[in-house]
Every structure is written in structure tokens, then in C-alpha cells.
Amino acid sequence: MIIFATYYFTMKVGILGGGQLGRMLLQASANYVVETYVLENDKNCPAAHLCHHFVEGDIRDFNAVYEFGKNLDALTIEIESVNVEALEKLESEGVRIYPKPSAIKTIKNKIKQKEFYKQHEIPSADFIITENSTDLSNYTSFFPAVHKIAEGGYDGKGVQVIMNESHIDKGFNAASVLEKMVNIRKEIAVIVAMNDLGETAVYSPAEMIFDPVLNLLDYQISPAQIPEKTYWKAEAIALKVIKELQSPGLFAVELFMDENENIWVNETAPRVHNSGHHTIEANYCSQYDMLWRIMLQYPLGNTAAIMPSAIVNILGEEGYNGNAKYEGLNAVLEMENVFVHLYGKNQTKAGRKMGHVTILHKDFTNLVHRAHAIKNLLKVIA
Amino acid sequence: MIIFATYYFTMKVGILGGGQLGRMLLQASANYVVETYVLENDKNCPAAHLCHHFVEGDIRDFNAVYEFGKNLDALTIEIESVNVEALEKLESEGVRIYPKPSAIKTIKNKIKQKEFYKQHEIPSADFIITENSTDLSNYTSFFPAVHKIAEGGYDGKGVQVIMNESHIDKGFNAASVLEKMVNIRKEIAVIVAMNDLGETAVYSPAEMIFDPVLNLLDYQISPAQIPEKTYWKAEAIALKVIKELQSPGLFAVELFMDENENIWVNETAPRVHNSGHHTIEANYCSQYDMLWRIMLQYPLGNTAAIMPSAIVNILGEEGYNGNAKYEGLNAVLEMENVFVHLYGKNQTKAGRKMGHVTILHKDFTNLVHRAHAIKNLLKVIA
Numbered sequence: 026m027i028i029f030a031t032y033y034f035t036m037k038v039g040i041l042g043g044g045q046l047g048r049m050l051l052q053a054s055a056n057y058v059v060e061t062y063v064l065e066n067d068k069n070c071p072a073a074h075l076c077h078h079f080v081e082g083d084i085r086d087f088n089a090v091y092e093f094g095k096n097l098d099a100l101t102i103e104i105e106s107v108n109v110e111a112l113e114k115l116e117s118e119g120v121r122i123y124p125k126p127s128a129i130k131t132i133k134n135k136i137k138q139k140e141f142y143k144q145h146e147i148p149s150a151d152f153i154i155t156e157n158s159t160d161l162s163n164y165t166s167f168f169p170a171v172h173k174i175a176e177g178g179y180d181g182k183g184v185q186v187i188m189n190e191s192h193i194d195k196g197f198n199a200a201s202v203l204e205k206m207v208n209i210r211k212e213i214a215v216i217v218a219m220n221d222l223g224e225t226a227v228y229s230p231a232e233m234i235f236d237p238v239l240n241l242l243d244y245q246i247s248p249a250q251i252p253e254k255t256y257w258k259a260e261a262i263a264l265k266v267i268k269e270l271q272s273p274g275l276f277a278v279e280l281f282m283d284e285n286e287n288i289w290v291n292e293t294a295p296r297v298h299n300s301g302h303h304t305i306e307a308n309y310c311s312q313y314d315m316l317w318r319i320m321l322q323y324p325l326g327n328t329a330a331i332m333p334s335a336i337v338n339i340l341g342e343e344g345y346n347g348n349a350k351y352e353g354l355n356a357v358l359e360m361e362n363v364f365v366h367l368y369g370k371n372q373t374k375a376g377r378k379m380g381h382v383t384i385l386h387k388d389f390t391n392l393v394h395r396a397h398a399i400k401n402l403l404k405v406i407a
Numbered sequence: 408m409i410i411f412a413t414y415y416f417t418m419k420v421g422i423l424g425g426g427q428l429g430r431m432l433l434q435a436s437a438n439y440v441v442e443t444y445v446l447e448n449d450k451n452c453p454a455a456h457l458c459h460h461f462v463e464g465d466i467r468d469f470n471a472v473y474e475f476g477k478n479l480d481a482l483t484i485e486i487e488s489v490n491v492e493a494l495e496k497l498e499s500e501g502v503r504i505y506p507k508p509s510a511i512k513t514i515k516n517k518i519k520q521k522e523f524y525k526q527h528e529i530p531s532a533d534f535i536i537t538e539n540s541t542d543l544s545n546y547t548s549f550f551p552a553v554h555k556i557a558e559g560g561y562d563g564k565g566v567q568v569i570m571n572e573s574h575i576d577k578g579f580n581a582a583s584v585l586e587k588m589v590n591i592r593k594e595i596a597v598i599v600a601m602n603d604l605g606e607t608a609v610y611s612p613a614e615m616i617f618d619p620v621l622n623l624l625d626y627q628i629s630p631a632q633i634p635e636k637t638y639w640k641a642e643a644i645a646l647k648v649i650k651e652l653q654s655p656g657l658f659a660v661e662l663f664m665d666e667n668e669n670i671w672v673n674e675t676a677p678r679v680h681n682s683g684h685h686t687i688e689a690n691y692c693s694q695y696d697m698l699w700r701i702m703l704q705y706p707l708g709n710t711a712a713i714m715p716s717a718i719v720n721i722l723g724e725e726g727y728n729g730n731a732k733y734e735g736l737n738a739v740l741e742m743e744n745v746f747v748h749l750y751g752k753n754q755t756k757a758g759r760k761m762g763h764v765t766i767l768h769k770d771f772t773n774l775v776h777r778a779h780a781i782k783n784l785l786k787v788i789a
Contacts, residue, residue, distance in 0.1 A: 035753075052437045055430055055457060056748045058731075075437060077456040309744060309767075318740065327743040331713065331767070349440075358700065361709040362691060366438045371417075385691075385713070 035060050036098045038320055040072070041084040045368040045378060046103035046297050047072030049305065053313035057321060064093040071368045072103075087111045094120055099320045101274070102296050105133040106177065121221070123320055124274030124295040131270065132295045135202045136175045142290055145269040147262060149290040150281075151205040158196040161203065165190055169206040172196045207289050211282040213249045214300035215263035218275045218315045218325060225267060226315065226325045228308065230259045230280075231300050231336075244396040245336045247303050250389065251282055258288045266293055275316040277301060299338070303383050306364050307334035332385045335392040337399045339380035341373035347407035349373040356402045360395065362386050379405045417442050420702055421479045422454070423466040427750040427760060428485035428679050429454030431687065435695035439703060446475040453750045454485075469493045476502055481702045483656070484678050487515040488559065503603070505702055506656030506677040513652065514677045517584045518557045524672055527651040529644060531672040532663075533587040540578040543585065547572055551588040554578045589671050593664040595631045596682035597645035600657045600697045600707060607649065608697065608707045610690065612641045612662075613682050613718075626778040627718045629685050632771065633664055640670045648675055657698040659683060681720070685765050688746050689716035717766040717774040719781045721749070723759035729789035731755040738784045742777065744768050761787045 036059050040047045043065030051072055054061050061076040066083055073079045082089035084104070090111035094100050099121040100112070112126040131141045142149035150171075153164055161172065168190070174183040174197040185195040187203070212235065216228040232249035249256065263278035270276070270293075277298030279291040301312035310318070310326025318326050341349070348371060358365060367380040382403070384395045418441050422429045425447030433454055436443050443458040448465055455461045464471035466486070472493035476482050481503040482494070494508040513523045524531035532553075535546055543554070550572070556565040556579040567577040569585070594617065598610040614631035631638070645660035652658070652675075659680030661673040683694035692700070692708025700708050723731070730753060740747055749762040764785070766777045 048437055051457075052434050055434045055751070056746075058733075058749050058751050061456070074443070074459040075433075075457055309746075324737055324741045326740070329743065351440075355706055358708070359706045361711065364438070364691075367440050369437070369440050 036321055037062065037096065039064065039094055039097045039100045040076075040103055041065075041090065041093075041100065041107045042103035043067065043070035043072035043079070044103055045071050045370075045380075048075060048368060049302070049366070050101075050103065050297060050313050050316065051075035053305075053311060053317055056314070057317055059317070059321060062093065062097060064089065069371065071370060084108065091115060099123065101316060101320060102129065105129060105295065109133070121320070123272075123316065124270070124276065125272035128270040128272035128274070128295050132293055134175050135173045135178070135292070136200060138292060139202050139204070141269070142266075145265070147265055147269065147290055148288060150207050153203045155196070155201045155203050158193070158198040161187065161193045161196045162190070164203055167203060167205060168192075171204045171206055173202045173204060175200040175202065207281045208284050209281045210284050210286075211249065211251060212291070213251065213259055213280045213282060214245075214298070215259055215278045215280065216275065216298065216301040216304070216312050216328075217263045217267045217278060218312075218319060219267050219273045220319045220325055221273050221322060223273075224325055225264060226310075226328050227260050227264060228301065228304060228312070228328045229330060230256060231303070233279075233300060244338070244400065245300060245303070246389065246392055246396075247307065247334050247336075248330065252286055255282055255286045255288060262288055262290060266290065270295075273319055275312055275319065299336075299378075299381075302366070302381050303334040303336045304328075305366075306383050307332055307385055332387060333389065333392060334386075335384040335396045337382045337384070337396050337403075338378060339367070339382065339403055339405060341375055341377035341379055342404045342406050343375040345405070345407040346374050347372065349379060350406050351379075352404040352406055353402035357382060357399055360384075360399075362391075363395065363399070373405045373407055377405075418480045418703055419444065419478065421446065421476055421482045422458075422485055423447075423472065423475075423482065423489045424485035425449065425452035425454035425461070426485055427453050427752075427762075430457060430750060431684070431748070432483075432485065432679060432695050432698065433457035435687075435693060435699055438696070439699055439705075441699070441703060444475065444479060446471065451753065453752060466490065473497060481505065483698060483702060484511065487511060487677065491515070503702070505654075505698065506652070506658070507654035510652040510654035510656070510677050514675055516557050517555045517560070517674070518582060520674060521584050521586070523651070524648075527647070529647055529651065529672055530670060532589050535585045537578070537583045537585050540575070540580040543569065543575045543578045544572070546585055549585060549587060550574075553586045553588055555584045555586060557582040557584065589663045590666050591663045592666050592668075593631065593633060594673070595633065595641055595662045595664060596627075596680070597641055597660045597662065598657065598680065598683040598686070598694050598710075599645045599649045599660060600694075600701060601649050601655045602701045602707055603655050603704060605655075606707055607646060608692075608710050609642050609646060610683065610686060610694070610710045611712060612638060613685070615661075615682060626720070626782065627682060627685070628771065628774055628778075629689065629716050629718075630712065634668055637664055637668045637670060644670055644672060648672065652677075655701055657694055657701065681718075681760075681763075684748070684763050685716040685718045686710075687748075688765050689714055689767055714767045714769055715771065715774060716768075717778045719764045719766070719778050719785075720760060721762035721764065721785055721787060723755035723757055723761055724786045724788050725757040727787070727789040728756050729754065731761060732788050733761075734786040734788055735784035739764060739781055742766075742781075744773075745777065745781070755787045755789050759787075 039062035048071040229248040231247035421444035430453040611630040613629035
């Protein structure tokens with residue numbers, strides 16, 4: 026709502042982007058005293074109604090971002106595709122930006138991101154920089170590999186697996202990274218946080234299981250079922266990423282565990298992340314709460330888990346476009362240990378993230394069983 | 408924010424009142440697809456910025472409530488002092504009201520409430536109806552007793568203890584109830600819920616410890632430390648209250664346990680309640696989530712506790728009036744098993760509810776220890 030009050034002693038914090046991550050961030054903000062702002066093109070976005078001040082505008086536009094941010098105390102992002110130049114100007118004028126524009130710059134371009142890992146000796150798959158799709162034919166000995174577009178990829182888009190020469194035509198005709206394929210046994214993610222003082226906090230690794238068709242997360246278990254040695258290695262590497270980025274904020278470091286239980290960084294997201302949704306119910310301090318603590322300059326929170334958990338993503342069912350309906354929702358709401366989160370998106374389409382369900386249980390088998398049941402029961406149709 | 412979209416298939420739900428209960432209700436609403444409305448006089452109230460549509464108006468005014476509600480699917484309240492006549496008209500026109508106006512009418516007048524308990528043989532202290540303060544001198548043999556004003560009491564206001572004749576001048580010069588004093592050993596509260604189908608859900612009794620000076624809740628432990636037999640009795644009596652009220656909605660039944668472990672109903676609140684704040688983190692389905700499930704006609708949630716818990720209320724420190732500052736907040740935020748909730752009120756005054764802290768721990772002693780530490784550390788000053 027538009028509020029006309031003067032907010033004494035209250036920090037003004039803005040979010041670039043108004044999707045589900047912004048929505049959950051604002052839900053958490055209501056535990057504190059803070060005046061909230063959202064910049065987003067779509068005035069019906071999931072986060073628009075949960076802030077003090079919604080501003081309609083393009084997060085990729087220099088002026089829109091600069092005008093939005095210039096009177097704020099702090100700013101964060103819920104998506105990487107923002108105007109970094111405006112954030113740099115705001116930073117130079119004293120607005121605190123989480124994460125720092127320099128970290129966003131490093132991460133949002135996959136070439137820079139890979140070079141960053143190499144420079145800091147952070148284990149990540151070997152790579153070659155390609156300028157266009159025909160370049161790929163020069164590197165056939167590097168196959169099987171993964172072609173990742175340098176800028177603009179999101180949610181599995183902008184990534185192509187190149188097993189052999191017959192796949193070359195799937196490659197991107199733009200600056201990209203060709204990454205040596207890792208023999209993946211598990212995909213895991215570690216949420217890490219750093220405050221203005223350089224203090225850090227790490228969440229337990231979560232294990233992600235992907236849908237091979239949509240290349241979107243199928244479900245996720247936390248803590249990851251990996252050897253203890255690997256567990257600590259994953260945490261140490263995630264911490265190294267955030268320390269080398271030299272930026273306060275909250276980050277999700279996505280990792281591969283290979284067949285020899287070695288850990289490789291896949292990529293880093295400089296923001297609250299899908300792989301941390303379970304922390305809302307499963308951890309003492311959620312990833313959203315943690316980012317507020319950092320932005321409001323409060324002490325870091327406790328990352329310990331209250332209980333093991335799983336997340337099932339609720340994706341738009343293939344073949345349906347239009348006004349969303351949730352088939353099987355009542356059956357899921359009747360389950361005794363699940364928490365439903367719908368993002369309030371009116372329109373569904375195949376693979377669109379419409380919500381998620383968190384499952385809490387002390388037994389791993391119950392988590393997996395429930396996750397499968399929910400995947401089968403809950404469908405978003407139109 | 409003001410949103411201009413058309414919401415297909417989305418229920419419109421309104422809340423009368425925009426205080427902290429509305430704030431936490433709206434926080435929970437963001438887990439579902441629902442278009443939210445708030446009616447409240449103060450456009451800077453804790454809930455104003457968390458709804459789709461904020462309407463400035465008086466919840467005690469017939470026209471304000473009727474105009475606010477006439478295009479909604481469902482309505483709830485976060486305070487009893489609303490215009491019940493407007494709710495009755497809205498109900499007759501098909502708007503679903505939680506709780507039913509008939510239940511609000513019974514509860515908001517303490518004389519009617521006491522007569523309701525008597526009529527339905529629900530154990531509650533003996534009482535006499537008084538018309539004015541001089542009436543009290545006719546009932547000296549009934550002392551010690553508690554004088555409760557029939558309408559308008561809230562948060563300990565409108566209640567006076569009359570130990571003997573020398574206290575008569577503290578009595579209310581308005582229609583009131585004079586209640587025989589119960590020899591209280593414990594004060595407990597039970598949250599109960601009922602849906603449109605008449606299905607019910609009960610939360611474990613919580614035990615409340617009051618500050619004798621401000622007559623406001625000091626801290627609370629859940630589950631209550633009472634004999635198992637008494638535990639079931641408390642639940643059964645709370646369930647009887649809601650069944651006899653014949654109204655869907657969420658209710659808090661406040662009870663006394665006397666020295667013989669008998670249970671007496673003190674009073675009932677027909678809405679989400681301070682005694683249920685811990686359910687946000689401590690229970691699978693919070694009291695706020697439960698009310699949304701009822702209003703959106705979803706299945707009832709699981710009332711089981713994830714862990715035992717305590718609540719400490721954060722009240723405005725005596726002697727301070729003005730812009731709120733939170734002394735000791737960082738020390739509390741550093742505790743590993745606590746959850747801070749600030750209500751975003753700019754102005755503090757003595758005894759004003761400014762927030763609460765929930766503590767989770769499996770051991771009762773840790774809960775009590777932490778509660779005392781928080782009471783001593785955290786002060787709201789100006």
C-alpha cells in the first residue's frame with residue numbers, strides 16, 4: 026500500500042525484482058522494523074503487494090535503478106540480470122548494496138565467473154571460451170562438455186549438453202563457456218552468508234535431484250546424503266567462494282560431487298536461492314531472515330537445522346497455459362508434515378515455478394516418500 | 408500496494424483491524440493465492456503495507472464495514488470491537504464471516520459471554536451482573552471477586568480485582584460482570600479451530616505467566632506444565648466452547664487451573680491470539696495458517712508441536728513515550744534458538760505490545776532460562 030508516514034529511525038531497503046524470492050524476502054521482513062521498496066516491471070508480480078512502496082520499472086535500466094535506489098539505505102537483488110552500472114554509482118554514493126556490484130559482475134557473466142574460480146584455485150571443471158557456435162567444432166576432443174551462454178541464462182535455459190559432434194548445432198551463437206563434463210554423482214548446494222564485518226555463516230549442504238526433461242529441480246533433500254569428509258569439503262569450498270568474492274550478502278554455491286567424491290563448483294548465485302527455501306521452516310534462521318540480518322546490520326543468525334527436510338518444486342504442468350489451478354492441493358495440505366508455499370502467479374505455463382512444498386521429518390525415507398507422493402499428486406493446470 | 412489486476416479464480420478476503428495480529432495473518436497469507444484487504448483507521452498500522460488493498464476506515468462504523476465487506480468472499484477480525492450489525496448484514500448477503508457475527512456478539516459482551524458458559528454448562532466462575540459501581544456494595548459477601556466491564560475491555564484494561572470493601576471504588580460505573588475469584592494455580596490457553604464442515608482442531612494448552620503490575624502477559628510456555636488429566640480436560644472444555652458457539656473460525660480459550668486441578672473458563676477470544684504466537688515456529692500449522700486454511704476452505708492443518716516453546720512479549724518500557732528504540736536487540740538476535748518478531752510500530756508507550764520473541768528448545772529449563780534472559784535484556788525505550 027502507499028503509506029504517507031514519516032518513518033523515524035527506520036531503514037529503507039529496496040529489492041530489485043518482485044518474483045517469489047522477493048515475496049519470501051518480504052514475508053520475512055515483517056519480523057523487523059524496515060521500510061521496504063520493490064522495483065519491477067510487472068505490477069502484479071508475486072512481491073508487489075507485500076512492500077511499503079512498489080515502483081514500476083525495469084531493473085535492467087540505468088535510470089530506473091538509480092532513481093529507485095538513490096534515497097535508500099540498502100539494496101539487494103532477487104535476480105542477477107540487473108543494471109550493475111547503476112548499482113556501482115549508488116555504491117559510490119554510499120548506498121549499501123548486497124551483494125556488491127563487483128560480485129554481481131563476476132557472477133552474472135559465466136566467462137568472468139569461470140575465470141574467477143580459476144584465478145582463486147577454486148575447483149571447477151576445465152573450460153574453453155567460445156565466441157560463436159561454429160567455434161565448437163574446433164574443440165571436439167574436449168567433448169563431452171556443457172555449453173553455457175555467458176549472459177542471460179536462467180533456470181536451465183542457456184545451458185546445452187554437447188555429448189559429441191552431432192550436438193554442435195545446439196551450441197550458442199554468442200560468447201559462451203564450454204565446460205568439460207564432470208562425471209556427476211550428486212548435485213549439492215550450499216548457502217553461505219557474509220556480513221559487513223566479514224563474519225560468515227554456512228548452511229548444511231542440500232542435495233538436489235533434477236528432472237532430466239525440463240532441467241529444473243525435481244526435489245531436494247537437506248542435509249545432503251554424502252560422506253562426512255565431502256560434507257566439510259563442500260562447506261569449505263563454498264566459504265572460499267564468498268571470501269574471494271569479498272562481498273557481504275547471501276549466496277548459493279552449487280556444487281557437483283563426482284564419482285571419486287571430489288567437489289567441483291558448478292556456479293554461484295549472489296542472492297537468496299531456490300535451494301534454500303527449506304530454511305524457512307527447517308532452520309533456526311532462514312536464508313531470508315539471514316539476508317535481512319545482514320542488511321539491517323544485526324548479528325548473523327543460527328544456520329543449524331531444526332529437522333531434516335525436503336523441498337518439492339511446484340512447476341506448471343506441460344501442456345497447460347493460462348489461469349493457474351492447483352490439482353491435488355487438498356491432498357497435499359492434508360499431509361501432516363508439509364508446508365505449502367504458492368507464489369500467487371495468476372498465469373501458468375510448462376515448467377514455470379508456481380510454488381514449493383517443504384517437508385520436515387527426522388527420517389530420510391519419509392522425506393523421499395513424501396516428496397514422490399507430492400510430485401505425483403500436485404499438478405498446476407489451467 | 409495498489410494493484411490494478413483482475414484476479415481470476417482468486418478469493419478476496421478482508422481483515423477488520425490492522426495491528427500485529429493482522430500483520431502476522433498477512434505474513435502467512437503469502438503462502439497461498441488470495442487477494443487481501445485490510446480496514447483500519449490508522450494508515451501506518453503494522454498490517455497496512457502487507458495487503459493488496461488497504462482501506463482507511465473505522466471498523467466500528469456500520470457503513471465503513473459494510474462497504475468494505477460487500478464485494479469480498481470472506482471476512483475475519485483481529486479485534487472484537489467491530490460493527491457486528493454490518494457483519495450480520497454481510498453474512499445475510501452471502502459473505503462468509505469468521506467467526507460468525509453471532510459468536511462475536513456472545514463474546515464481545517462479557518455478560519453475554521458469562522451467560523453463554525452458564526447456559527451450556529461450561530465451567531466458569533460464578534458471577535453477578537452489576538449495572539454501576541455502587542451496585543458492588545450489595546455484594547460484599549461475594550468478595551474477593553473480579554469486576555469486568557461488559558464492553559470495551561482489552562489487554563487487562565476493564566478488569567479490576569475487588570478483594571474487599573475498600574476496593575469498591577475501583578469498580579466500573581457501567582454494565583459489568585462481578586466474577587467470584589478463582590484460586591488460580593495456573594493460567595492456560597488453548598487455541599481451537601473449526602472449519603465450515605464443523606471439523607475441529609486443537610492446539611496443546613499453553614501456560615501463561617502474568618506481570619502483576621501491568622496485568623499483561625509476561626511469558627508463556629507450551630505445552631503447559633500441568634497433569635495429563637488436566638491437559639485433556641482443558642482441551643475438552645475448549646472444544647466444547649467452540650462447538651457450542653457453532654461458528655467456524657479460530658478461537659483462543661483462556662482457562663484457569665485451580666488448586667484442585669479443576670479447569671475454569673476465564674474468557675474466549677474469537678480470533679488469532681497472543682497466546683498462539685509460538686505456533687508460527689513451534690507447530691506444523693500455525694494459528695495464522697490454520698485460519699487461512701479455514702477461510703480458503705482448505706483442509707485443517709496439523710496442530711502438533713515440532714518442539715516445545717516459549718513466548719516473551721516485548722512491551723514498551725514504563726516511562727518512555729515516543730519513537731521506539733530496541734535496547735538489547737542484538738544480544739537477543741545472537742541467541743541460537745530464538746525468533747524475533749517486531750510489529751513495526753513507530754511509537755512506544757508503557758506496556759504497548761511492540762513485538763514478541765519465540766524460543767524453541769526441547770528442555771523446559773532452557774525455555775524458562777532464555778525467557779528470563781530476554782525479559783532482562785530487551786527493552787523498548789524512546
